[in-house]
Amino acid sequence: MVPAIEKSTLSVKDQRYRNLLRYGLPTCIITLLLAYLGSDLMRLAVLMGSLLAYGVVARRRVYPFGYIAGADAPFEDKKSELLSGRLEEGKDTVRRVALVWVMVLLLVCGLSILVPLVHVNAIAGTDLFDNITKLSVVFSMVQTHIGDRYRPTAARYFVMVLRVIDNIILISISLFFSITGSACLFWFFIHREDIKRQQAQAS
Amino acid sequence: MRTAKMDIFRVALIVLAILLFSALYLYQERRVAGAFGFPLDDAWIHCQFARNLARGDGMSYNPGVPISGSTAPLWTFMLAASYLLVPNFILTAKVMSVALHVLSCILVFKMLVFILEDVRFAFLGAVFTAMISGLTWGSLSGMEVMLSTFLTLAGTYLHLLYRRETGPKQYLSTIVFALASLARPESMQLVFIALADSFLVGRLEDREKLTQFGRRAAVHVLLFMILLVPYFIFNYMTSGQPFPNTFAAKSAGGLMVLLSERNVGEFWRTFLVYPRLYLSATLEMSLKHNLLLYWLMFVGTARIIVDSFRKSVRNRALIVPLIFFVYPAFMGIVSPNRGVLIWIMRYMANLNPFYVVLGVVGLHEALRLVRATLAELWVGKQAADRIIRPLQTAIIVVVILSLSIEEYENSKFYARGVENINSMQVKIGRWMRENSAADAVLAVNDIGAITYFSERKVIDLFGLITPEALPYRDRPGGTFEFLSLMKPDYVIIFPNWFPNVARRKELTPILHVFLETNAVCGGQLMTVYRTVWAEEEGDIASRSHAAHVEPDP
DSSP: OOOOOOOOOSOHHHHHHHHHHHHHHHHHHHHHHHHHHSOHHHHHHHHHHHHHHHHHHHHOOOOTTTTTTTOOHHHHHHHHHHHHHHHHHHGGGHHHHHHHHHHHHHHHHHHHHHOGGGOOOSSTTSOHHHHHHOHHHHHHHHHTTSOTTTHHHHHHHHHHHHHHHHHHHHHHHHHHHHHHHHHHHHHHHHHHHHHHHHHHHHO | OOOOOOOHHHHHHHHHHHHHHHHHHHHHHHHHHSSOOOSSTHHHHHHHHHHHHHTTOOSBSSTTOBOOOOSOHHHHHHHHHHHHHOOOHHHHHHHHHHHHHHHHHHHHHHHHHHHHOOHHHHHHHHHHHHTOHHHHHHHHTTSTHHHHHHHHHHHHHHHHHHTTOOSGGGGHHHHHHHHHHHHOGGGGHHHHHHHHHHHHHHHHHTOSOHHHHHHHHHHHHHHHHHHHHHHHHHHHHHHSSSSOHHHHHHBOSSHHHHHHHOOHHHHHIIIIIHHHHHHHHHHHHHHHHOHHHHHHHHHHHHHHHHHHTOTTOOOOOTHHHHHHHHHHHHHHHHOOBSSOHHHHGGGGGGGHHHHHHHHHHHHHHHHHHHHHHIIIIISOHHHHHHHHHHHHHHHHHHHHHHHHHHHHHHHHHHHHHHHHHIIIIIHHHHHHHHHSOTTOEEEESOOHHHHHHHOOEEEETTSSSOGGGHHHHTSTTHHHHHHHHHOOSEEEEOTTTOHHHHTOTTEEEEEEEEOSSOSSSSOSEEEEEEEHHHHHHTOHHHHGGGGGOOOOO
């Protein structure tokens, strides 16, 4: 579909919520699924990602989704500094949210590891890269040109390389979704805190 | 930009890709089979019908005996027309199908331009369609696969373009869907899926009242039925039912059986088991092509569905996921096939381009989401572009590499299929032509190449072109009972399909054909039997063939 940059009539406050939800909700769901269905390495990456996200959000002065929200650039330039300043204050409260989120992820990972009944390792061991590229077919063709003596070693190394690539891909995906999902969640609560504070001041 | 022409350079690239892979298949065919042919016996059924048509014997299998034995009469007519120009079905069927494959790629391009408004991604979809092994196999199979695919795509594209029209253009898609139904009877549901899409789009856009839609839908259905009336009449006159005889012969249950037998068990199977079976087979077929495209297909589906319900979007393409997911499920409900699912997949080959369209939309959307996330949350716009471009290239290269490898693997399977049919059915057909009387009657379970090459009258034990066989087929001892009634001169069967018939003392084996590697045939061994009824008639010619008896393998 056309990447729609909509000139929305929604208020900036609503747009922030909407975009954080639009990107945050699916990534958080995927993060939870990865924590539940992934291999142990992926689960570790998910947990690391959520902690990393907290570190980044707590330290960086950023205002995400300014452009996607469709607000025009001059508006952003004028407002972003003020808004960022306000948002910085809200970051103090996100620590509790981060703690709860990491606990939830730990629970999901632990549940899958410790309780045999719900133990699912659906994503692990699927020969992901080979299934995508079908390189094993190429290898089986090349294999005929390798001497008998070296064939088992070559096969072993080939499988090993595929496993390494699989793990790199899966860990990268887990990290990406975990960092992004967690960051969106934290920002959502930072914005919520900011809006609540603004409302309190107004009243 | 919701429509765009594919420039000549891009068309040339698509043609080149299709010719390249077709050449690979033909090379393997020549290498493995030693001669050109078709990878399934069913292709020769079309040829037999088409030759009779071209020779003026009408739509008949045994010359002069009309029968609705072709599930794709439009393809049969096209073959017959081509036979008048070039009397070589192997050549004409392949050339016509390859041309239809090219046209299908162009339609995928146009459909993706409509959905994405991005010519580069649309071209990518066309390239992927050119490289889908199921379609390359279909385009060289001699069967209706590419005709059905092309017409399904053409109808869908016309529907997307003209569904909001109030003039005659809105009926173009219905006319094409009627033609698609003549290429595969399962495609009859397409017109109803298109109407469901029109209804939903009409509701979402608040464009027309329910009564207006009802009137419009009635005209579409009426036009559709009028176009198919000659087809239904011919079927009814030759087999006593509105659908081709093959439809009844191959159906194993479903709605038709449910309505006729009022079986409660069949009710559950019809609505819960068969649709699930067909849908999972479709998904399995998609997964087999490429794992990445498979997962992206779900992203694309979600994107199209979500966008279809957004007020600001005009290029709603809900019909694409509707066809992809509803078509197989509905096929399972109405007429689940008694064959093996892997072979039934060729009846759903027209869904392959929809899988590509959904996959490419998913790729477009996934890259956009990753780019937006990187740009807004992490690294800024320029850095996000620097990351996305190589990532996009890597994904495209990997998918193209993977599809190429699958084409190579499938080319071997295709070649083995041709070898099997040439070594078994074609060989037996030629042998029968040389070693049986011109008026000999053959009872066969594979009617294609044996009939085409022997040019003898045949009785089909499976019932595809002999509806009289259907009541006997499934009852114990029924096949031999039917044979006793028909008294053929020869029986040519897979003994593993009819073990009780093969053991009968009334049949004397005179030729065994054994396949070392069987990929597509119903059994490794096919045997020609001479019957006592032929002996009774004193067919001296055939008696001399005792010398041709080959030892059991």
